[in-house]
Amino acid sequence: MSSLLEDKWLDITSQFAAASHALPLGYLVKDDNFGLFEAMSAIELMDPKMDAGMLCNKELCEVSCAEEAIVKELLPLNPSMEDVIGVSDEILSCICTWLDGHSLAQTVLTCLYLHCVERIKSSVLVSICNAALKSCELINYIVSIAGCFEEEDFITCTYGYNVSTTMSTSKVIALLKEGEDEINKKVKRGVEIGPSEKAILQRLSFWKYLVIVLHKIQNFEKKNIESLKEDLNKLFHSVSPIKSTIGIGTQAVVSDEKHRKMIGFEYLINQKLLSSTPPRYIAILERNAMCEYLMRLFAHVELMLRINESTTLSSIIRFFVRFSEQNPCVLSRSCLFYIFLVGNSGNNVLGVEPLAKIIKEEIKSFSYPISFFTPYLGDPNVREFVTSFLDGTSLCIQDYIQAMCHNKGRQRRKLGALLSELNELYKKSENFDNMLHAYLSNNESLANHFRSFSCWVLFITVEVMIKYLLLGWELELYGIHEAHYIYCYLEYLFSWLRQTIICGQDQVTQGEALEKKLAKRNKNMRRKKKDKSNQMVLQMTNVYQMMSHGYIKALEGFALQGKFEGYMERKFDNEELRFRQRFAAFNITMPIPLEMSKYPTLSSIVETAPEGKEHDLFKESLDNFTQVREILNTIPAQHSVDSLAKVVKMNCVQMSLVVKGHCKDSKKPPILDFSICQNVPFVKVT
16 A cells, blocks of 8 residues: 555546547447446445445444344244234245345345244244245245346345255145144134234245245146146235235334334345445335235246147247246246256256257248158268257257346347357358258259258348347337338348248248158158148238338438437437447348448438428338238237237328328427337327
8 A cells, every 4th residue: 555655646637538539439448357347346435325334324233143133132032923924924025025136135034033943932933934945945946047047137146144944845845734734723623713813824825835836846847737837826816815914914114214124134134245236225025015026926937837838949939039028027037948948857848858859840840851851861861960950959049048038138138149159050051951952962863952951040040130129129229210220120131031931931842842752652651741830920021021111111201301300410420330339249141231331321311302202201101001900900810919900000090190291390209109019119290
């Protein structure tokens, strides 16, 4: 320290400011050892919001450990029924707060009873405390193994505390059943039990089913899924009785200084054990909010178990996407990926079928490569090529599915990283196609393996790119002035998606023709009926492509009306830089990235468009939305397009008004309203 004081310091502020002008727009200078993450994670000393030592609330912390609380007689070892009910509810509130992203040490482990279970004299409280510890242990295990969380979602660190109870799961459940049986025996003998005993019975039942459900998820087996659903249903319906009897238990008291006090808890005992990314204000969920949280959680877990109904890869991916749209919490997302692929299954889907086999069936229905034909697959060389390709593909698809189990912000980042993996897979698939084609052509003049694997990989890649862009709307990353090139790129990607589907259908037709010829040669060869579900995918791709075109023309018309003038004249704006940064993740081989030079910017359209052109653009937009509406009316009722159809109808009404001159003189930019459908907005003009 003395050497630092003796050094001569030189003020370089003016030189630093002058040098910063040499940086291009959008660039930063950073040291390799101190990047954005370090800057965001740094603790500002002496700031009460970030430095726990500055809270100056040491006098509010009455004890430093459970033993001290017992000595001072602040922790009753044989509490009343009302206290037991209150402690049980408060532990549940702490668990929900933990699942909301706070640390275990500053939530659940603020309960002093959990640190001295062996000293408690109340058998009911002992069973509840053991159930709470076992639940935390199981939750921590499932979330950690699934790996579908980030630091902002879930903190696995226990700061040296041991949350693993010495009791086995069966023993914990047995203790809870004993408590239930003791109260139920009174009822059977005709003894009238009071509200407090009824409330305790309800909580014992809740904890019992919570441990059972978590244990069954940890040791998931597909054959036991029905019994898991039954237990989950009982668990879900046990929350309402708890909510209706919250008032019976002892309540936590919050002082004017926002300090929370509750019997059996010391909330400040671990306050200096801050997470690595402060500030984090630990606000324990109120008990009514806790019940709502639990009901949403169990509803999502119940929905998660419907993955059992998805049998094809496309339906599985669609299920994960739709599940993600429900905004589930970290536990339900982790449970989904855990039972689907992780668990004790050895990377078998739901512990039964290898993922590679499901991928193989998906490729077979999409492009039907001849290397999957029985006569060719029996060749050791062909089988080696196919196995090698499927193994590499399985890793990419597993990463894709796992990415959909992260929170929305991380999802987008994961999908961006996944594109580089898919790019490498595409290059390998092209090589496999070429090698298989060359090998099979030597043995069979009818054989044609061009693009069979690479076409399907390209289809998956384009789907990921589209999802990446649409997530930007959900996360509110784009401004209204960026909507034009976002929809231009989406239209471009939907055209690629359409081409790959048509290419796959052509290959299926060729494959069926070849299979028919081979069947004539080999009468024992069985012909399988091909899946025609891609026709629906193609129809919806056409819908989204036309809608993207409709948005593009509407935005160009609004630009000609001067509704984007405020965005176009910004001094430090650079549209080319924004374009490059928005689509930086798309720097891959196929599909060929859309270059800025081929993109018609709004400013260039405004400069070159003739007077009155906006009316034609609005009319073209209206025609596109009208055509989409007609297509949606022909889609069978079993396909859920209600929200999409509603948005399209509203856009038709809005654009018909705009064509007639509605808000023509207004300079306010249009509003893209995503409240009805997450991916498709309703255009509002004011």
